[in-house]
Amino acid sequence: MTSRNWVYLFFTTLVVGAVTTALVGFIVRWGEFQQLLSDFNIIEFLSILVWLMGVGLIFSILSQMGFFAYLTIHRFGLGIFKSLWNPVQILLIAFVLFDLVYLRYNSFAESGESILPYIGLAVMILVAGLIVALLKTKQTNKEAFIPALFFMIVVTVIEWVPILRVNEQSWIYLMIFPLIICNAYQLLILQKLNQKSQAERQALQERRQSAKKVQKKPSKA
Secondary structure: OOHHHHHHHHHHHHHHHHHHHHHHHHHHOHHHHHHHHHOOOHHHHHHHHHHHHHHHHHHHHHHHHHHHHHHHHHHHHHHHHHHHHHHHHHHHHHHHHHHHHHHHHHHHOOOOOOOHHHHHHHHHHHHHHHHHHHHHHHHOOHHHHHHHHHHHHHHHHHHHHHHHHHOOHHHHHHHHHHHHHHHHHHHHHHHHHHHHHHHHHHHHHHHHHHHHHHHHOOOOO
16 A cells, blocks of 8 residues: 555544534533533534544554554564464354453452343444454455455454443443444455555556656657
8 A cells, every 4th residue: 555545544544533523422411512512612512522432542553562563463464374264253252242241240240130131232243243254255255255354353352351341331422423333444445545546656656657668758850
């Protein structure tokens, strides 16, 4: 990918993270926003909105760090495990989903509390991962399904860990939706940016070859 397209990916992902977090924060904290609007406290309303967008920028940067880390890990995985890399990823996906339910339930559930909400959260991550992985498969090929699913589940949960450890309900949802959307955006736009970069390199190479031909062409006496 060309540097210009990397910069485009970076800044557009920042925008996606900021806007998504602001929208989710507006929904999660609707009672607070509604009270501010009813009191015509526009300044405080805007300050909270700007703060949410700033938090979204942090979530976006965390998402991009995870994405770039996964691209590296994926290459190492292919080199080390070769044809076994997909089964290894499937095992890691199952392990992460199990721990997302089991460890959180053991750590935070009160006596007699149902395990269903903890399962529901894991199912939500799984469904989101399956949808994005299917879209990635249609965009490229069927070999992309497992890597895309691994990224959307395992990497997203790892990025989510700081909030999971705190277990504050509003922050759990405030963080997970921007992470899912930022990760999905990067994964799905990557193919388009790679193709665009390849076309730009090819056009540049053709221009250089044309320039060389002009330089080599003998001048008329």
